[in-house]
Amino acid sequence: MRDYTTLKLGGPADWMALPASGEEVAAMTAEARENGIPVTILGHGSNVLVLDGGIRGLVIRMGRGMNRIEVRGRTVTAQAGAMMSAVAAAAAEAGLAGLEFAGGIPGSVGGGAIMNAGAYGGEMRQVISSVTGIMPDGRKLELTGTEMAFGYRKSAMQENGMTVTQVTFELQEGEPAEIRARMAELNRRRAESQPLDVPSAGSTFKRPEGAYAAALIDQCGLKGYAVGGAKVSPKHAGFLVNTGESAADYLELVRRVQRIVEERTGIRLEPEIRIMGEEETK
């Protein structure tokens, strides 16, 4: 799985499928369900830590086969595997504003909807009008408005097990040049503050109430703190980066940072990254 995650960690999956349509996703999940095979859905793998033992069962990866984007008026419809940067670029091209904040988030729109991804004051919930997907019992469902129950890095789809196959955005009219300039400015700020040249999954922890994870970690003197090749980025303490090959080291680093920050500040950091798969049995 290291080839399919931005952290570049994780043992093998038993099977991986790359669907090319919502119908294929439905057929694959139905077949897996009938045969008692567990299914894990993956987007671009930019918010996950896959453990060294890998993933049992079937991984369905929303990737290149599921990346169509359609613009009609102020509505943009994208298959779940389309990258947020590609959808933001298509919107800018069409003179549609609202997705500038997402241009630099390195995930798919399916993953973005599941996580209610956000940056620089923007969040998916402000621009997504509906999601279509497949429920664990095989039903196809569309959720709109409050049914999506977006919260901070949370959504109804994260709770109810929906496999998102399509995301629809409702955007505002704007000037393509201005939209592109704003996107470029945000990307510049991102490159300045984040370690984009080292494997990571973005911010490892959620923002705790009334504080910033990066500031707390920094305050505890943990910049550069490492367990094997897993390291608190010296550039941005909120990013735990990977320079090695061991998910076990990475998980140990997550736990130690949690422990040290809690001991020194009384605040418990909760991971934003999703931890998947099995630890290696030796």
Ligand SMILES: Cc1cc2nc3c(=O)[nH]c(=O)nc-3n(C[C@H](O)[C@H](O)[C@H](O)COP(=O)(O)OP(=O)(O)OC[C@H]3O[C@@H](n4cnc5c(N)ncnc54)[C@H](O)[C@@H]3O)c2cc1C
């Ligand atoms: C350098 C860097 C910067 C980042 N900056 C930001 C940022 O500014 N803001 C932010 O919010 N995040 C940021 N992230 C984290 C990440 O990009 C987002 O969380 C993104 O939305 C994840 O999308 P993905 O396709 O990679 O999802 P994945 O990591 O593949 O999956 C994330 C979760 O969603 C589930 N999932 C994915 N696709 C689907 C689907 N179609 N149906 C059902 N479940 C699905 C997975 O099972 C998993 O639980 C950053 C990551 C990196 C590496």
